Amino acid sequence: MTTPYETTKDQLLDAALDHVPFDGWSEATFQAAIVDAEVTPALARAVCPRGAVDLAVAYHLRGDDVMEARLKSEDLSDLRFRDRIASGVRFRIEAVTDKEAVRRGTTLFALPMHAGDGAKAIWGTADKIWTALGDTSDDVNWYTKRATLSGVYSATVLYWLGDDSVDNQATWEFLDRRIDDVMQIEKVKAQVRDSPTLSKLLAGPNWLLSRIKAPTKMPDIDLPGRWTTPRQD
Template sequence: MENEKVIDQLLDAALMHVPFDGWGQASFDAVVADSGVAPDVARAVCPRGAVDLALAYHKRGDDQMLRRIHDEDLSALRFRDRVAAAVRFRIEAAEDKEIVRRGTTLFALPQYASDGARAIWGTADKIWTALGDRSDDVNWYTKRTILSGVYSSTVLYWLGDESDGNQATWEFLDRRIDDVMQFEKVKASLRDNRAFNTVFAGPLALIGKIRAPSRAADDLPGQWRNR
């Protein structure tokens, strides 16, 4: 809990610097000075400096999204609309487009690309889990992979959106969700197709052994069903 308070102090100070200086060393040094956090303490909670602070900022947005999902009554919505609402909540959790743009630039760098991919995957996982996903097979992976793509493409569209109330972004999001639903319909039709299941019996049997990772795991590995 103490670490979380320190990170919150750093993030609050970062909101004034990152839009101008990005998530870099100079910005991190200024954040530490303005926050009143001792430099050694700041380094203890953010060993990689601005990179870890950027990831903490992403997590803050995830947490805000989750609170909104739990606070809002989504029960009357179709499931596809619940997913769209969750993605919208996540984007609306950002305080400043420029802060997100700076983060996008940071995580586009090869040395930090895996951190960015993990953060986006984590957001998709949190959305599916909050909406009650119970899949424990290969669908666990496909749902999160597809939603990661929807979320990241919508964020990129939003960064360049100058429409009133970001209306163009929400329309773009709806189109992406519709594309996903069409894909799910194709999957369902193939699953019920006897000829397809006969031809691809071997690969399908292999895929059927894939399990979702244990929630205790931090690196989201796959595992096989017991033979």
């Protein structure tokens, strides 16, 4: 169920997208969105304490939702797993409704004070792709899979921003090359695991890595300070 909080943020985001190509994800864009969406300044600031920065994050999450829905609805069973991963990245890029908004967002999240938000957004995208594809890892591989895919995704987005080829064909070829690079790394890792000599040499580090576990997700519960819709008794 959509909460008033989410509805208001969606209204502000929709209004802001008309201004982002000209003013970026800035305070000017945020103020213009408040006027266009006919939201009171106090409510807008309560929903987006950091103004346009919060809207930029919301825009990224909106694209993630579209990608996630498509991954769940598409039949990828006939594809190799590396092609399923590539499809996830491609679906995420194809979910973009405004290339200039992404370009402006890349500039915003490159700033030191917002770099953490950018890294978190990219990591979240990689996590959603792996989760949608049925990843069940609960050890250090949970982290390495997402870290590697984060690198592939971010590199592909940067390439796509400068791509003027027909139907983004050059971008998809670039993506395939990056996936191939990752698969080569996985082959090397497998060779190391299968080597008795190397396995003995790496026994200590491997034991330490085996202690690393994937994070436990918190249950979806109401917490103090969250804006939720009234319960219907």
